[in-house]
Amino acid sequence: MGDSQYSFSLTTFSPSGKLVQIEHALTAVGSGQTSLGIKASNGVVIATEKKLPSILVDEESVQKIQHLTPNIGVVYSGMGPDFRVLVRKSRKQAEQYNRLYKEPIPVTQLVRETATVMQEFTQSGGVRPFGVSLLVAGYDDKGPQLYQVDPSGSYFSWKASAMGKNVSNAKTFLEKRYTEDMELDDAIHTAILTLKEGFEGEISSKNIEIGKIGADKIFRVLTPAEIDDYLAEVE
Amino acid sequence: MDLLKVNWGRRKHSLFYYLFLASKQLFPLDLYLFSPNPFRFDQPSSSSRLFDFGRMSQSGVDVPAKGGFSFDLCKRNDMLIQKGLKAPSFLKTGTTIVGLIFKDGVILGADTRATEGPIVADKNCEKIHYMAPNIYCCGAGTAADTEAVTDMVSSQLRLHRYQTGRDSRVITALTLLKKHLFSYQGHVSAALVLGGVDITGPHLHTIYPHGSTDTLPFATMGSGSLAAMSVFEAKYKEGLTRDEGIKLVAEAICSGIFNDLGSGSNVDICVITKGNKEYLRNYMEPNPRTYVSSKGYSFTKKTEVLRTKITPLMERVEITEVGEAMEE
Numbered sequence: 088m089g090d091s092q093y094s095f096s097l098t099t100f101s102p103s104g105k106l107v108q109i110e111h112a113l114t115a116v117g118s119g120q121t122s123l124g125i126k127a128s129n130g131v132v133i134a135t136e137k138k139l140p141s142i143l144v145d146e147e148s149v150q151k152i153q154h155l156t157p158n159i160g161v162v163y164s165g166m167g168p169d170f171r172v173l174v175r176k177s178r179k180q181a182e183q184y185n186r187l188y189k190e191p192i193p194v195t196q197l198v199r200e201t202a203t204v205m206q207e208f209t210q211s212g213g214v215r216p217f218g219v220s221l222l223v224a225g226y227d228d229k230g231p232q233l234y235q236v237d238p239s240g241s242y243f244s245w246k247a248s249a250m251g252k253n254v255s256n257a258k259t260f261l262e263k264r265y266t267e268d269m270e271l272d273d274a275i276h277t278a279i280l281t282l283k284e285g286f287e288g289e290i291s292s293k294n295i296e297i298g299k300i301g302a303d304k305i306f307r308v309l310t311p312a313e314i315d316d317y318l319a320e321v322e
Numbered sequence: 323m324d325l326l327k328v329n330w331g332r333r334k335h336s337l338f339y340y341l342f343l344a345s346k347q348l349f350p351l352d353l354y355l356f357s358p359n360p361f362r363f364d365q366p367s368s369s370s371r372l373f374d375f376g377r378m379s380q381s382g383v384d385v386p387a388k389g390g391f392s393f394d395l396c397k398r399n400d401m402l403i404q405k406g407l408k409a410p411s412f413l414k415t416g417t418t419i420v421g422l423i424f425k426d427g428v429i430l431g432a433d434t435r436a437t438e439g440p441i442v443a444d445k446n447c448e449k450i451h452y453m454a455p456n457i458y459c460c461g462a463g464t465a466a467d468t469e470a471v472t473d474m475v476s477s478q479l480r481l482h483r484y485q486t487g488r489d490s491r492v493i494t495a496l497t498l499l500k501k502h503l504f505s506y507q508g509h510v511s512a513a514l515v516l517g518g519v520d521i522t523g524p525h526l527h528t529i530y531p532h533g534s535t536d537t538l539p540f541a542t543m544g545s546g547s548l549a550a551m552s553v554f555e556a557k558y559k560e561g562l563t564r565d566e567g568i569k570l571v572a573e574a575i576c577s578g579i580f581n582d583l584g585s586g587s588n589v590d591i592c593v594i595t596k597g598n599k600e601y602l603r604n605y606m607e608p609n610p611r612t613y614v615s616s617k618g619y620s621f622t623k624k625t626e627v628l629r630t631k632i633t634p635l636m637e638r639v640e641i642t643e644v645g646e647a648m649e650e
Contacts, residue, residue: 175485
């Protein structure tokens with residue numbers, strides 16, 4: 088891919104053994120809006136800030152949390168357009184898996200394939216790494232699962248994780264508040280509190296987005312009305 | 323042995339085809355004398371422009387045409403059939419499939435017999451295929467073709483739904499199917515009745531293997547289509563209720579089941595309305611197995627052993643240690 092002039096990889100090793108482009112990609116992620124995920128005993132919740140650049144933007148048209156399959160959802164921190172491209176590729180891979188094996192794709196498989204795509208862009212000619220980290224939440228036969236995928240293509244399974252601007256505060260907060268036997272509703276409350284920690288301005292159903300998946304294995308993005316209910320409970 | 327893979331122009335033919343061609347050629351001696359390349363034949367005037375005698379190819383490697391179906395072998399198959407070779411048979415669905423639009427939506431119906439020539443291969447197969455939560459498709463023709471095509475388009479529709487965030491429309495399914503079938507020029511032998519209810523209302527279409535489509539208030543396809551159509555033509559009217567519609571569809575399928583050899587067994591029905599669908603599998607079973615022996619069946623004469631011979635498949639393996647052990 089790319090011109091012959093650019094058939095070399097733009098992601099090259101530095102003398103210290105680091106891939107500088109990937110470090111920069113992680114910086115891009117670190118300056119993106121905060122997003123987090125929590126794995127409960129009976130489900131997973133993912134949430135993100137939805138700060139729009141201006142009050143004139145129609146907030147209903149912006150959806151940061153997306154479905155990959157009926158039982159897997161994803162949220163990101165970083166560059167929105169890169170996220171769109173990854174979501175499209177992942178959906179296609181999930182569908183291809185389904186057609187070949189006639190079973191819904193397991194969460195680990197989808198995460199692995201998405202991570203492979205991200206890695207390819209760190210080792211090809213004329214392309215740059217993706218400037219997003221993903222939080223993939225799913226519920227399959229192995230139970231609820233939460234994975235984080237980085238621009239380098241590495242992925243980890245987390246019990247709770249955060250990324251973006253407020254990552255250190257959010258992670259400290261989550262470490263304190265996380266318990267193994269949390270239920271899904273508790274997890275949603277904790278997620279809202281974590282977002283509130285570093286939130287600039289007034290938190291409301293218009294500037295956060297929450298997605299959850301329970302034992303019914305159907306990933307849903309909460310409506311603003313539902314978010315309002317949870318916010319009221321948290322108060 | 324390069325002759326085996328000669329490239330005439332840009333096509334590759336087997337030795338058989340080459341001999342077939344060569345046997346029809348005259349060998350112009352004068353041109354041979356003048357031609358620097360002994361393998362360079364010139365065309366006699368009578369020979370058609372079918373054979374493009376280009377230069378002998380440099381390599382035996384054949385680069386496949388980019389994408390799509392390669393029709394090279396279809397020509398060979400036709401030639402082999404002309405020579406008397408019997409094509410392998412495949413599972414066809416014989417079939418009676420119908421659809422009609424009623425007051426609140428669409429009703430699809432199908433029989434459940436799959437045939438392989440004169441034999442019933444599957445007494446209870448499913449011919450009504452899922453395309454989308456609000457769209458179903460009945461398939462007649464080669465069973466593999468209908469299943470593969472509906473599966474593929476169902477997959478494409480699902481991806482499309484994710485991208486757009488909307489429910490699929492029947493016309494989308496129709497266009498995806500007809501594009502695919504047309505590009506295969508009728509070689510994908512799938513005749514479909516596609517029905518569903520979307521935001522624009524209830525729709526019913528038929529799709530023919532070559533890629534043409536019809537939009538109709540009631541439709542039948544398959545070998546039993548004439549039997550079923552006669553029932554529809556006599557009794558269909560607009561604004562049928564759900565029960566009337568189901569009764570009419572069942573009657574049409576039964577007409578196909580009893581009057582067509584390629585259709586039989588049970589009746590499957592699928593009712594699609596706005597926001598709801600009911601898949602009534604084996605709605606009617608007009609051909610039950612009437613006699614089953616109450617005593618059961620026993621076979622007294624057991625299998626006789628005439629001769630026993632045991633051949634070990636693996637010879638005994640001898641291990642000899644040679645060389646140094648691997649380093650850690």
